Amino acid sequence: MSVIFSVIKGNWKAQIGLGIVSLFLIMALAAPLLSPYEPQRRVGMPHQPPSSEHWLGTTRMGHDVFTQLVHGTRTSLAVGFGAGLIVAALGTLIGISAGYFGGKIDEVLTFFTNVVLVIPNLPLLLVLAAFIGQASPWVIMIIIGFTSWSWGARVIRAQTMALREREFVVASELIGEPKWRIMFVELLPNLISIVGINFIGSVIYAVLTEATIEFLGLGDPTSVSWGIQLYNAQNSAALYVGAWWEIMAPCLAIGLLGAGLALLNFAVDEMANPRLRTFQVSKKMKRLMLQPNRVKEVQA
Numbered sequence: 001m002s003v004i005f006s007v008i009k010g011n012w013k014a015q016i017g018l019g020i021v022s023l024f025l026i027m028a029l030a031a032p033l034l035s036p037y038e039p040q041r042r043v044g045m046p047h048q049p050p051s052s053e054h055w056l057g058t059t060r061m062g063h064d065v066f067t068q069l070v071h072g073t074r075t076s077l078a079v080g081f082g083a084g085l086i087v088a089a090l091g092t093l094i095g096i097s098a099g100y101f102g103g104k105i106d107e108v109l110t111f112f113t114n115v116v117l118v119i120p121n122l123p124l125l126l127v128l129a130a131f132i133g134q135a136s137p138w139v140i141m142i143i144i145g146f147t148s149w150s151w152g153a154r155v156i157r158a159q160t161m162a163l164r165e166r167e168f169v170v171a172s173e174l175i176g177e178p179k180w181r182i183m184f185v186e187l188l189p190n191l192i193s194i195v196g197i198n199f200i201g202s203v204i205y206a207v208l209t210e211a212t213i214e215f216l217g218l219g220d221p222t223s224v225s226w227g228i229q230l231y232n233a234q235n236s237a238a239l240y241v242g243a244w245w246e247i248m249a250p251c252l253a254i255g256l257l258g259a260g261l262a263l264l265n266f267a268v269d270e271m272a273n274p275r276l277r278t279f280q281v282s283k284k285m286k287r288l289m290l291q292p293n294r295v296k297e298v299q300a
Helices: 002-009 012-029 063-103 101-118 119-132 137-147 150-163 166-173 177-217 226-233 244-272 274-299
Strands: none
Touching: 012 063, 012 244, 063 101, 063 137, 063 150, 063 177, 063 226, 063 244, 101 150, 119 137, 119 177, 150 166, 150 177, 166 177, 177 226, 177 244, 244 274
C-alpha cells in the first residue's frame, strides 16, 4: 500500500485524476446533504436562471438543476462502476482461462470472444434498449457490462500466454498446486495493471454510453441521471429559450468525470510501463547532472 501511495505522490496525472473522481464520489455519497430539495419536486419558477437560491437554475418544470445534478451523480457513477466491474470480471476470467489452459478451451473461448468483438457495440446497445423500452439505469448497466468485455479478454489472454511458460508458473505446476490457484495467485497479480486499465476505460465508456442512450429517449424518464437531464433539456428546448444552464451542468459533469478517469488511466499505464518510468527518471538524472555545471558557470 505504501508503494502505491509513493507512486501516486510522484505522478501528477494520478493526483489530479484521483482528486476529480474523489470529488464526484463525495458528491454522490453526500447528495441529500448538499441540497435541501427533492430532485423531482417543483421548487421554483420555470427556467429560472442561476441564483443564490438555485445555484444552477431550474428546469421547465421548476426542478432544481443542482439537486438533479448531485442526485444524478449517484446513478451515473453506479452505472459506470457497476458496468466496469462486470466488464473487468468477465474479461479477466475468460482471458486468463483461455490463455492458461490453451487447447480446446482456448479455441472455444477465443471464438466466443471474437464473435462478441466483431458485433458493433453501440448499435447493439441501442437495439437492446429500444427492444426493452424505457430501460432503467440498472438494465443499461447490465447490458453494457455483458456486451463490452471482449477487448479486455483478448488483451489478458495474450499476456497470460506470455506468462504461462515463466519459471514461477512451471515451478507451481511441478509442486502440484491447483490450477485455480496458479491462475488467481500466481498469474493474476502480474496482470493487475491491464485489469486496472480495462476497468477504468470501461467506466468511462459506460458513463458516456448510458448518457447517450438516455439522451436518445431510450432510458427511463422517471429516473434521475445526467443523461435524463440532457433528454429533458432537449425536450423543453432549453437552448432555444436561453436556459443554457440545463445543458451546461450535466455536460460539464460528464466531461470532468471523463477527464479524471482518463488521467487515472494514463497514470496506471505509466506506472505499469517500465519504459515510461525510465524516461521520467532519466530526465531527473539529467537535471541533477547539469546542476554542478550551472554552479561553475555562476562562479565564473
